[in-house]
Structures are given as structure tokens and as C-alpha cells.
Amino acid sequence: MPDHPPAVPTYRWSRLSRGAVLAIGAGLGAAAVGACWAGMSLAGQSGDSFSTDGTLTVTGVGGGLDSGEPCSGTGGYSDIHFGTQVTITDAAGALVAMGSLGLGQKTEQGCEFPFTVDDITPGSKLYTVEVSHRGGLSKAEDELRTGSLAFTLGD
Secondary structure, X not given: OOOOOOOOOOOHHHHOOHHHHHHHHHHHXXXXXXXXXXXXXXXXXXXXXXXXXXXXXXXXXXXXXXXXXXXXXXXXXXXOOOOOEEEEEOOOOOEEEEEEEXXXXXXXXXXXXXXXXXXXXXXXXXXXXXXXXXXOEEEEHHHHHHOOEEEEEOO
16 A cells, blocks of 8 residues: 555646636626627617507497597407507518507597507518408508508498
């Protein structure tokens, strides 16, 4: 048996002080967080999203109400009301943005609901705008960017 125990191998990290190891670890962690942040920021810049707005008018609804009074769809249009979902899909049919109808107001034509849809992903030649389950209407990207869309349901 040898008179002394075998030598313990020395590793590079064991020669550094505890503070130095902590500083190196903090630096590597900060670099990783920074790289993730930069990657996520650049990934979101594939094209600036945009918004659109418009109105949906349900004709023949709101009889007996004064102009400007709150209203909602009735009868066969009872699915059209404040909060009804507005979806926008791209040419491939993928959902790219969602919004909802605002509070309906009585107009001469019927009950008019404003809507805004934010964060629309750009780059599709055509988009389909659909309210509730009523079937979609196709619009070009420049039409959506311009906004002031006007849709009508009813007679």
C-alpha cells in the first residue's frame, strides 16, 4: 500500500474562486436570456401586424326604437349582438385574427354594430371576414388596411 492517498485530479473550475465561477455563470445566463429575447423580437418582425374596422348592419331590426338607441339582432338574427365573434382567416383558411362586435345602435337601416380586429397577420392575397357563422366575405389586404368595411345582413 502506498504511503499517501492518490492525488485528486485538479479541474480548471476548481482553480477559480467561488466569486469568479458565479460571475461566469451570471454572464452566461444573461447572454442566454439576451439571445432568447433577440430571437423572439426578430421572429415577431416577419411583418408588422395591422388592424381593421368596420360595421355590420342588420336590416329590418329595431322597429320602435329611436335612432341611436342600443339594439341587437332578433329572430333569425339573434346570434348578432354585442360581443359576437368576428374572425379573419387568410387565403389558406388559417385563423389570423379575432375581434368582436361592439354595442349595436339603431339607425335608419336597422341595427348597426361597429367592430375592430387587431393584430392581423399580413402577407395573404385575400382574407375572409366572418361574423358569427354567417359565411365569410373576401377582402384584399389593402381593403382591410384601409378599414371602414361595411357589411349588411337582412333584406
